[in-house]
Amino acid sequence: MSVSSIEVSEIQGRLHPAAESAAMRYAGGYAAEARRALEQGLAQFPEERRLWLMLLDLHRTEGHWKDYEAVVANYRRHFGQEPAPERERHEQEARLPEALRTGGKACWALGGLLDASAVGTLARLREAASHHTVVHLDLSRLSGIEPAGCRLLADTLDRLIAAGNGIVLSGDRLLGRMLREAVEAEPTRRPYWELMLTLMRFAQDRAAFDRTALEYALAADVPAPTWEPLIMPQPQWILPGERRNEPRYVPREQFALTGTMKGADDPQLIALTDFAQEHEYLNLDLSHLDRIDFVCAAQFANTIAAFTRDGKVIRLIRPNQLVAALFELLNLGGHASIVFLSA
Numbered sequence: 001m002s003v004s005s006i007e008v009s010e011i012q013g014r015l016h017p018a019a020e021s022a023a024m025r026y027a028g029g030y031a032a033e034a035r036r037a038l039e040q041g042l043a044q045f046p047e048e049r050r051l052w053l054m055l056l057d058l059h060r061t062e063g064h065w066k067d068y069e070a071v072v073a074n075y076r077r078h079f080g081q082e083p084a085p086e087r088e089r090h091e092q093e094a095r096l097p098e099a100l101r102t103g104g105k106a107c108w109a110l111g112g113l114l115d116a117s118a119v120g121t122l123a124r125l126r127e128a129a130s131h132h133t134v135v136h137l138d139l140s141r142l143s144g145i146e147p148a149g150c151r152l153l154a155d156t157l158d159r160l161i162a163a164g165n166g167i168v169l170s171g172d173r174l175l176g177r178m179l180r181e182a183v184e185a186e187p188t189r190r191p192y193w194e195l196m197l198t199l200m201r202f203a204q205d206r207a208a209f210d211r212t213a214l215e216y217a218l219a220a221d222v223p224a225p226t227w228e229p230l231i232m233p234q235p236q237w238i239l240p241g242e243r244r245n246e247p248r249y250v251p252r253e254q255f256a257l258t259g260t261m262k263g264a265d266d267p268q269l270i271a272l273t274d275f276a277q278e279h280e281y282l283n284l285d286l287s288h289l290d291r292i293d294f295v296c297a298a299q300f301a302n303t304i305a306a307f308t309r310d311g312k313v314i315r316l317i318r319p320n321q322l323v324a325a326l327f328e329l330l331n332l333g334g335h336a337s338i339v340f341l342s343a
Helices: 017-027 031-044 049-062 065-079 084-094 116-129 147-162 172-185 190-202 206-220 267-276 294-309 321-329
Strands: 107-114 134-145 166-170 254-261 281-292 313-317 337-339
Touching: 017 031, 017 049, 017 281, 017 294, 017 321, 031 049, 049 065, 049 084, 049 321, 107 116, 107 147, 116 134, 116 147, 134 147, 134 172, 147 166, 147 190, 166 190, 172 190, 172 206, 172 254, 190 206, 254 267, 254 294, 267 281, 267 294, 281 294, 281 321, 294 313, 294 321, 321 337
Parallel strands: 107 134, 134 166, 254 281, 281 313, 313 337
Antiparallel strands: none
């Protein structure tokens, strides 16, 4: 059995009671109650960094960007430094050429509700693309979507691709989650499906594209779109010095869990079991897992325990703080290494 070897950043000791309460409430889908528990905990124990980080992840996953920025500012004032998620964001942006960074001439952002009002920003992005081979579109501050905005964005991306431009997308995972929720609520809205398929081409995820194309065809009574590989100019990344103390994971031994997982028979759990049959080392990328309910988390814990009894070595890589706290309550650290954001 593998021994817990938790690699942590700004996290020490057992869970604070407010963290336990917030983790359970968020797992149950009660985001407002989880927020209240964290804010009350911070009012009494402002030195508890774990509570700050959990509150940041709650605002990020819920798309509450004004609240997120307010917590970042308060954290900065209280501790005299940026929280780890913001430090990583700055480091990632520093790898881009100057024109593609925030405020650069080839970088534009969409925030708030993606609707018809996005036409101006997208027009300016196309203008920038006439002067720059590669442009950067930041979608990380979107809070909602409407069909008109999705159609505008999909058309803009198609036009830039046709013109031979390269496009760097930030926050496309968040948009993908919104689109998935939208098609589940309104399955006949074609702009949602078409933009979601475009994002899958950007992610080079043909398997997801083919599944989604079939869902689209059945839901909207249209022919299933066919996969076309996306070939674009790429930015010249500025590579930092190699950090040899960072863990390395073999790509074929990675498995990603995403979105929201619910119930003991969640399809991603079934897919994970299938994946584990072929691998001894399981590196589970949880960086895009927004929420897992308690029933699913308990089944996940049982599954992980069974894997370790079979001699498999498991790493749970970068869960958000709310998910991580739930896993710690379930003693998952006794069967797998939990790898957080590096300090």
